[in-house]
Amino acid sequence: MISHISHLKCPQCRREHSADHLSTYCVCGSPLFAVYDTGSVQEEIDSGEFPSDLNSMWRYSQLLPVKSPSYVISLGEGWTPLLLSRQLGKHLGLRMLRIKDEAQNPTGSFKDRGLSAAISKSLELGAKSFALPSAGNAAVSASAYSAAAGVSAHIFMPDDTPEPFFTQCELFGAETVRVRGTISDAGQEMRKRNGDWTDLSTTKEPYRVEGKKTLGFEISEQMGWSVPDAIVCPTGGGTAIIGIWKAFEELETLGLVGSERPRIYAAQSGGCAPVVRAIEKGTDNLEPWVNGKTMALGLRVPSPFAGRQILNAIRNSGGGAVAVAEHDIEPIRRMVARLEGLDICPESAVGIAGLRNLIDAGTIDFDEDVILLNTGSGARYTNLK
Ligand SMILES: Cc1ncc(COP(=O)(O)O)c(C=O)c1O
Ligand SMILES: [Zn+2]
Helix, strand or coil, rough: CCCCEEEEECCCCCCCEEECCCCCCCCCCCCCEEEECHHHHHHHHHCCCCCCCCCCCHHHHHCCCCHHHCCCCCCCCCCEEEEEEECCCHHHHHCEEEEEEEEHHHCCCCHHHHHHHHHHHHCCCCCEEEEECCCHHHHHHHHHHHHHEEEEEEEEEECCCHHHHHHHHHCCCEEEEEECHEEEEEHHHHHHHHCCCCCCCCCCCHHHHHHHHHHHHHHHHHCCCCCCEEEECCCCCHHHHHHHHHHHHHHHHCCCCCCCCCCEEEEECCCCHHHHHHHHHHCCCCCCCCCCCCHHHHEEEECCCCCHHHHHHHHCCEEEEECCCCCHHHHHHHHHHHHHCCCEEHHHHHHHHHHHHHHHHCCCCCCCCCCEEECEEEECCCCCC
């Protein structure tokens, strides 16, 4: 199976860009997104070749960007279980709740999808080493996939990131740099050093979203190619939201689903909620959040680069955005551990608190088909009690 990628397209100025050399973002400042020749994919579906029986996200390789399978760096990411909640759903007042358990990815978070796709494609296009600013999980993924590819990784993380994130990156042989401040400051430090590397910053290269998109494919396939009523996403840089929206658009073009869409809800901590504020104010762009603070470190993204696309995906889906109180995060994390046997990360606890708020507000109804993302394992957050 090979990729049917055609080109990259800017959603803002509509310029088309070649997908045959390393790309960052558009000259107009917008992120770029991959476009596929869905007509050819459709022909393969008709002859029964899609999906494949691979138990990883590469089962969708026609709709992933890598053309030559020899460049695919896979550690078995994706095809994670869609767990039926035993008690949490009932506790929240839902008839049924499913949890997409992304902690079961190779390095323990959904970041593996994006980094497997981006690192593989970049290697195919000639990349020799990688760098990225990260709140922690993406750093570990980038380090692991760079190690598997035999190339170097240079990681810039806020200095208050829990120590196990640094230890694991270093175990995988990455260079780690501690930066005072948030992921934005880490990105600034990385750019100042101007190394001879390929920058993997969220949505400043086109392919991490492609990996994350497979979350949407899997949710639909695991539900028999249907569409849930709502998906709740803990949101930082917004790759999951943009990817899931893109997935359902592509599935419709292929005729695998109809025009219905899951309502996508972004959940953020009240301590750093630029997406929630923009949705509430009805603006087209995100205003940077000043002095963002939250223990859900992956959601401490004061100014996501793909702000416009995050807001469009949420609005076009008919969904929304919800802020949660910082003091709810840790008790919810403990509650889920006891109710479901899952050690979830604080970011996912924000998603669950958000779902609870949406149910309380009557935005999500008790008999709706709701999917929660457990975006990663809680195991590395050792400074939480
Ligand atoms: C565990 C976890 N969940 C959620 C996110 C947010 O990811 P995004 O908004 O890019 O989909 C992150 C980002 O660092 C994370 O580490
Ligand atoms: Zn453009």
